[in-house]
């Protein structure tokens with residue numbers, strides 16, 4: 001790895017900026033459908049829109065070939081109940097997921113109670129996920145063991161489709177497919193190009209264009225700039241799909257220690273989408289939710305840097321003397337349960353204290369059968385993104401899973417501090433077309449509130465793309481406001497107009513500090529108000545000093561402004577929820593009642609005439625999921641068959 005100080009040693013001064021600087025240039029692009037964010041959802045949206053014959057532009061801050069959280073890989077295609085081997089009904093599976101969200105197993109006492117999920121996206125995923133995966137295969141993505149490398153593995157069928165134990169105790173459901181996800185992103189980019197999608201790599205979208213520049217009006221395009229040249233970009237569109245994913249480092253920044261990983265998400269997840277939708281007047285929900293950072297931040301190993309959780313399937317965890325621990329195998333008997341239950345954790349902790357179990361713990365790879373070990377090590381860990389780095393680094397260091405056990409860090413290192421926060425599960429309210437409350441603005445993937453995983457992003461992207469295309473076919477371009485463009489240019493280029501000032505890292509750390517101090521574990525109305533005051537102070541005193549030396553740092557600086565807006569939305573939404581909620585992990589000291597029935601609803605926030613307006617929606621505002629899906633998709637010719 002080349003470090004900044006190595007470059008300074010070698011060259012004595014920073015190397016010249018390697019790209020031409022074009023801050024004074026402007027490019028205007030006209031398209032029918034604009035896709036903002038070319039991750040998993042964005043690529044799928046672009047492809048499905050382009051297949052209907054409309055003109056599509058796809059814009060990403062990074063290079064679409066590997067950008068976003070799904071760029072490096074994916075090993076679980078999690079929710080595929082419409083596949084031919086599935087033993088569950090897709091519509092019933094969707095209903096059950098809405099009651100018991102998949103990735104955060106619901107404690108038993110909450111079963112059949114409330115849950116803040118997204119019924120629209122979940123229904124789309126359950127109906128269209130298998131179709132999406134088959135289309136992935138047609139584009140060149142690898143979804144089955146076609147070479148017979150894993151014959152004999154549990155969950156493998158003769159057609160080469162392989163299932164994970166996740167949510168399928170002893171193969172009783174067969175809903176999560178094991179995939180070779182490192183092949184996906186390059187295949188998606190290639191398909192975009194084959195279909196004539198105009199791909200704009202390294203362009204950050206900074207704001208939406210609204211009809212006549214008025215907040216709350218139809219979205220008619222977007223603005224941004226190139227992160228290498230600084231050139232200003234104006235996209236005029238008839239419909240836009242927002243697929244930038246959420247925010248990832250709202251309450252924590254540590255770029256100085258090596259090993260800064262950003263689970264859950266790539267560095268580009270900075271709440272830009274929420275911030276631009278908010279400024280345009282879209283109604284957002286679940287913005288009050290924050291969750292602790294599940295990452296190491298260079299201070300400890302990542303969430304699953306040891307030998308447990310996520311992709312480490314089927315491995316017995318043992319103590320330092322090889323004694324098996326009461327830790328789920330994350331395998332077939334327990335349906336891939338990730339991590340010990342509170343009761344198991346208590347038992348293990350007691351066992352450590354009374355000498356029953358000796359630290360450190362290890363994942364017993366040599367104890368696995370050869371075939372299951374190869375599936376876990378080569379396929380699952382090898383196709384997932386961060387774990388691929390882990391396994392390859394270990395291998396380079398001489399680790400051999402057939403001979404060596406792998407240390408489990410999760411007990412020794414504990415969890416991340418509760419005041420390191422991630423932006424919550426929020427996003428724009430959507431309808432059955434995945435359209436936001438603003439005409440012309442569609443939403444897909446993790447930009448949706450309470451979104452799911454990779455396959456959720458793929459299937460909702462594919463869906464939103466075709467709905468946006470259908471809307472674009474029946475409407476003309478809107479009227480762009482020159483004033484809106486001029487204001488955005490002034491906002492975006494302010495940091496490069498200064499000779500010196502505050503660096504983006506300082507500003508980011510300052511915003512994070514406000515969240516850590518005032519709205520972390522102990523939330524009250526007055527603490528929220530202090531946080532808002534402090535954020536205003538940052539906006540008025542420190543943002544005017546923000547300084548960027550090149551287009552890349554300009555991009556980081558504008559990301560900070562998104563984080564600042566995101567933080568303000570989180571505070572306003574938090575003030576509006578006047579009750580605590582266990583399900584939302586939201587505890588207000590001044591409103592201690594937990595999940596009182598009258599507060600079991602979505603809280604909504606939006607800007608109208610630049611004033612914050614709050615509202616609410618019932619938890620099942622989408623109606624009957626099966627009926628509504630069918631009513632809105634009469635023309636959908638997927639391969640789905642009801643069982």
Ligand SMILES: Cc1cc2nc3c(=O)[nH]c(=O)nc-3n(C[C@H](O)[C@H](O)[C@H](O)COP(=O)(O)OP(=O)(O)OC[C@H]3O[C@@H](n4cnc5c(N)ncnc54)[C@H](O)[C@@H]3O)c2cc1C
Pocket residue numbers: 036037038039040041042059060061062067068069070071073074075076077078203204205206243244245262263264265266268269270272273384385386444445446447452453454455457
């Ligand atoms: C390490 C890791 C492993 C994972 N493994 C799995 C797995 O095995 N199975 C699974 O189901 N899920 C997995 N996930 C989750 C899954 O990758 C995500 O749910 C999925 O990628 C979300 O897709 P998305 O398109 O919504 O967001 P992303 O794929 O993150 O794409 C968002 C895109 O928007 C771009 N962008 C952001 N802001 C802007 C802007 N202002 N202008 C232009 N572009 C912008 C970003 O550069 C990015 O390319 C994993 C996630 C991580 C981080």
